[in-house]
Amino acid sequence: xxxxxxxxxxxxxxxxxxxxxxxxxxxxxxxxxxxxxxxxxxxxxxxxxxxxxxxxxxxxxxxxxxxxxxxxxxxxxxxxxxxxxxxxxxxxxxxxxxxxxxxxxxxxxxxxxxxxxxxxxxxxxxxxxxxxxxxxxxxxxxxxxxxxxxxxxxxxxxxxxxxxxxxxxxxxxxxxxxxxxxxxxxxxxxxxxxxxxxxxxxxxxxxxxxxxxxxxxxxxxxxxxxxxxxxxxxxxxxxxxxxxxxx
Numbered sequence: 001x002x003x004x005x006x007x008x009x010x011x012x013x014x015x016x017x018x019x020x021x022x023x024x025x026x027x028x029x030x031x032x033x034x035x036x037x038x039x040x041x042x043x044x045x046x047x048x049x050x051x052x053x054x055x056x057x058x059x060x061x062x063x064x065x066x067x068x069x070x071x072x073x074x075x076x077x078x079x080x081x082x083x084x085x086x087x088x089x090x091x092x093x094x095x096x097x098x099x100x101x102x103x104x105x106x107x108x109x110x111x112x113x114x115x116x117x118x119x120x121x122x123x124x125x126x127x128x129x130x131x132x133x134x135x136x137x138x139x140x141x142x143x144x145x146x147x148x149x150x151x152x153x154x155x156x157x158x159x160x161x162x163x164x165x166x167x168x169x170x171x172x173x174x175x176x177x178x179x180x181x182x183x184x185x186x187x188x189x190x191x192x193x194x195x196x197x198x199x200x201x202x203x204x205x206x207x208x209x210x211x212x213x214x215x216x217x218x219x220x221x222x223x224x225x226x227x228x229x230x231x232x233x234x235x236x237x238x239x240x241x242x243x244x245x246x247x
Contacts, residue, residue, distance in 0.1 A: 031056050034069045051078060051087060062099075064091050100230070106216055107225055114205065115152035116178040123149040123243050126225040128213050131155065131169060131185045132162035135234040136222040140186045142236050143224075148243065153182065154209045156221055167195040169209075170202040 032047055035058070039045075042060055047067075050057040055074070056067050066074040077088040110126065125143060129136040143151060155172060157165030168185045175181035190196070213223075224231045226242035 031069055035067060038071065051080070057091065059091070059095055062092070062095065064088055064095065103216060103230065104228060107228065110212065112152045114208070115154050116172065116182050118151040118153065118179045118182070119147065119149055121147055121149040123246060124227055125149045125151045127151060127153045128156040128218050128221060128223040129153060130158050130162060130165050130221040131172070132165040133158065133221045137186055139222045139224060139234045139236065139239070142239070144183070146243070154212065155206060156209055156213045156218065157206065158221060164195060166203065166206055167198065169206045171195050171198040173202040173205050174199040
């Protein structure tokens with residue numbers, strides 16, 4: 001059965017020689033070796049044989065594309081005409097689901113005792129937030145007005161964007177009443193003045209938070225995890241919907 005391929009986003013040619021199969025290599029092993037030669041900067045790809053003979057499917061992060069060892073790179077979708085569906089879209093959905101499942105396992109292992117705990121509500125909200133991020137402050141304002149959540153806040157300063165955010169985070173973590181210190185900082189108490197002296201050791205916890213966030217693939221703030229569901233950015237309507245779904 002032949003399948004037809006619709007190129008949704010374009011076709012690119014990669015200048016490369018024809019792949020040769022080693023005597024003791026499977027077609028897939030040979031293809032992986034050739035792929036490394038042709039696209040050496042491709043990071044941690046997964047390679048599988050596609051539904052079209054000789055064409056390999058490459059998964060790298062959220063991207064799914066196709067490659068032939070003769071040096072052809074196809075950026076687009078494969079459609080199964082008989083079934084009337086995009087096989088590429090199906091694969092992308094599977095990749096997203098697998099990633100979210102793996103992410104959920106990591107979230108379940110977060111050391112919540114190292115976060116700033118606020119409230120005692122039935123909904124568990126885990127936050128990675130930057131005290132100088134305007135979107136984080138918007139999210140904090142929304143969350144601070146609810147009494148149905150228990151918040152676990154990990155300070156996650158974006159140092160390149162907000163030079164004082166790391167110091168403000170360390171200040172919060174240095175205080176005995178961390179929740180009150182967080183409230184002061186997020187309300188702008190030190191936006192126009194120097195950050196008060198803080199325990200330098202708290203910077204170590206800030207760095208640990210950054211590593212935890214990086215392990216979760218977090219590159220921007222806020223990231224709000226509501227009862228296990230991840231919201232990237234200050235999508236407060238989505239946060240509200242997730243909270244109310246358990247009410």
